[in-house]
Amino acid sequence: MIRTVAQIWHRRCVLPAAMVMLLPCVAVASLNIVSHYSPRNRERPVRRATDFIILHTTEGPKAGSLNKLHANGEAHYMIDEQGKVYRIIHRNRVAFHAGRSMWEGRTNLDNRSIGIELVGYHHRDITAAQYTALRELLAQLQRIYRIPDERVVPHSMVAYGAPNRWHRQSHRGRKRCGMLFARADVRRRLGLGRGPARDPDVAAGRLVSADSYLQQVLFGEGGAQNLAAAFFSGDEAMVVSAGRSAWDIAREAYNQSSTTYVFPDGTRRRGNEIRDWGRIPPGTKVILPGLVEDNRWEGVRVLGKDGNTAQELAGGEYNSATTIYILPDGTVKTGAEMRDADFRSMQQGTMVLARYEYAGEVTRRRSAFDICKARWNHAGTIYRFNDGRIVSGNRVDERNIPAGTKIFLPQ
Numbered sequence: 001m002i003r004t005v006a007q008i009w010h011r012r013c014v015l016p017a018a019m020v021m022l023l024p025c026v027a028v029a030s031l032n033i034v035s036h037y038s039p040r041n042r043e044r045p046v047r048r049a050t051d052f053i054i055l056h057t058t059e060g061p062k063a064g065s066l067n068k069l070h071a072n073g074e075a076h077y078m079i080d081e082q083g084k085v086y087r088i089i090h091r092n093r094v095a096f097h098a099g100r101s102m103w104e105g106r107t108n109l110d111n112r113s114i115g116i117e118l119v120g121y122h123h124r125d126i127t128a129a130q131y132t133a134l135r136e137l138l139a140q141l142q143r144i145y146r147i148p149d150e151r152v153v154p155h156s157m158v159a160y161g162a163p164n165r166w167h168r169q170s171h172r173g174r175k176r177c178g179m180l181f182a183r184a185d186v187r188r189r190l191g192l193g194r195g196p197a198r199d200p201d202v203a204a205g206r207l208v209s210a211d212s213y214l215q216q217v218l219f220g221e222g223g224a225q226n227l228a229a230a231f232f233s234g235d236e237a238m239v240v241s242a243g244r245s246a247w248d249i250a251r252e253a254y255n256q257s258s259t260t261y262v263f264p265d266g267t268r269r270r271g272n273e274i275r276d277w278g279r280i281p282p283g284t285k286v287i288l289p290g291l292v293e294d295n296r297w298e299g300v301r302v303l304g305k306d307g308n309t310a311q312e313l314a315g316g317e318y319n320s321a322t323t324i325y326i327l328p329d330g331t332v333k334t335g336a337e338m339r340d341a342d343f344r345s346m347q348q349g350t351m352v353l354a355r356y357e358y359a360g361e362v363t364r365r366r367s368a369f370d371i372c373k374a375r376w377n378h379a380g381t382i383y384r385f386n387d388g389r390i391v392s393g394n395r396v397d398e399r400n401i402p403a404g405t406k407i408f409l410p411q
């Protein structure tokens with residue numbers, strides 16, 4: 001009955017996007033929904049297209065997750081374990097939830113998607129209340145934006161990673177976020193039909209698959225899919241073994257200071273203190289910060305910290321025109337402009353951005369907005385200040401971008 005009312009209501013609601021925005025369109029009693037808009041909400045541009053709904057798991061408890069998502073505007077909605085829905089960014093505006101992402105060759109899916117965070121974990125089932133709430137929210141959003149079931153996808157299906165120590169090519173498998181939402185049984189309970197049957201970017205060779213287990217859960221057939229999902233549920237999953245590297249466990253957080261490694265002899269090291277990744281002994285425990293995926297930017301690597309050669313930092317693309325080197329004195333060069341001798345004599349502290357372009361320098365007459373238009377405050381946009389600080393676009397204070405600041409944009 002409620003569904004029917006909602007359907008009628010939404011049929012009347014098919015209006016131009018600008019008008020829809022003015023209407024209190026989501027007003028159905030069956031959803032327990034509250035507005036808890038991020039301070040970032042009003043500055044976010046209105047999306048021009050909405051082709052996807054991307055489902056995330058917070059990988060941490062409610063309070064911390066809500067604080068972070070709210071402060072940074074990193075989701076449109078969050079659904080807690082009781083089924084309460086929080087609006088964080090208006091559904092017509094851009095939220096920074098997908099990070100480095102690609103589907104069918106199109107990148108930066110934040111510009112074409114709605115992001116919903118479920119309080120929970122990628123390998124555990126959500127609560128019955130979350131099923132009810134998510135099912136209703138999806139039904140409403142799919143009607144409003146005319147999004148077919150196969151465009152309702154887990155974050156892990158569209159996220160991809162830049163080259164790293166384990167994978168020299170751009171790869172699928174950067175995250176396992178929201179993985180359970182690929183499972184046929186979970187989708188059925190949400191009223192969703194099948195998701196995509198295969199990964200178009202891996203099929204076309206744009207990406208390689210870096211996580212066969214994830215691939216199995218995302219695209220495997222029924223039985224195999226569930227078996228794979230059940231496999232990853234115990235604590236043994238957090239211990240390095242012959243078949244499980246540090247990267248398998250920690251993913252992009254493997255070399256972060258927030259990730260702790262406890263060696264079999266009891267020694268503890270932080271991810272950024274480890275140099276020799278080939279020598280992590282089996283039995284080493286990996287402790288992740290627990291709280292929440294970080295979509296700000298994964299882009300900046302530092303020589304001497306994240307690796308010791310250009311190849312280690314940027315993989316096979318180290319000498320390409322879209323790999324940017326920021327030398328300690330602020331000089332900017334692309335990989336294509338560097339000579340062999342430059343690579344050999346690269347100084348510690350040189351920063352590397354893979355798949356970026358140098359957009360320009362702020363001057364008295366040329367503001368950050370002039371240089372990158374609406375992208376000036378995007379999470380992936382990177383500012384380098386004269387004092388060497390690196391700040392991402394969603395953290396930058398627009399009143400305080402002095403002349404000489406350099407700006408880099410993701411490709």
Ligand SMILES: [Zn+2]
Nearest residue numbers: 056057155177
């Ligand atoms: Zn996610």
